[in-house]
Amino acid sequence: MKNYEFTIAFDADDTLWDNEIFFRQSEQEFCKLINEFSPDLKDEEIMPVLFDTEVSNLSVYGFGVKSFVLSAIETAGKLLKNDVPYPIVKRITEIGREQLMQPVTLLADVETTLAELKSEDKYRLIIVTKGDLLDQENKIKRSGLAKYFNRTIVMSDKQDNDYIKIIADLKCEPEKLIMVGNSFKSDILPVMKLGGYGIYIPYHTTWAHEVVDTIKHERIAEIEKISEIRQALNKLKIEI
Ligand SMILES: [Mg+2]
16 A cells, blocks of 8 residues: 555545535524424524533534434423423424435535545545544445545544544654644644644634634645645645
8 A cells, every 4th residue: 555645634524515504504493493382482592502502412422413403302301491392302303314314515626626636646635524423424425525535534523632543543643644624623723733734724604612713823724615725735835
């Protein structure tokens, strides 16, 4: 197997394909459902309870749609004073199921950019994504992008320790790892702190839990779309 000097790791959700917009839609559906049952409850009251419930459940349920469903049922219980009729529970599970069945829509220029990088064969290309294992595997399969990657890695979280494990597993020096992603908090900062590089591609919507202040750093480049990756590699002086 070829020994590549650098590894480019791509985040998947909202870096390669749309994802977060479907959570916004599911949240809206959930608010509509609660509001239909209890018209006094408006989105402004429902959303903070949902958010707090989701965040407090992250360490036990992890990220992803199934976790959203469990937290939404729990939120319904809190908002409706534990008097939740079964049709509400059923509709919440349907909202989750519908989200899991959404088609995978690639972001602009993703496929051509990956095809170019793959054909140049200068970098080891991998996917590093977090979330529910089955859902992430299904999306990778449905995206048709698996053929461009040497490896795909699904993690339950993307904190410093998770990246330390990956770096050990890949037998890759941290200074030879470039992470490309839309979450400054989960994709860019941890890898930069470990000595690697980050190429930040913001997406138009971010879950509040993922929002952090961005910083400037010599090992971080920001681009608008994935097709500008070449410019980012040049800027980071790692173009080979
Ligand atoms: Mg992402």
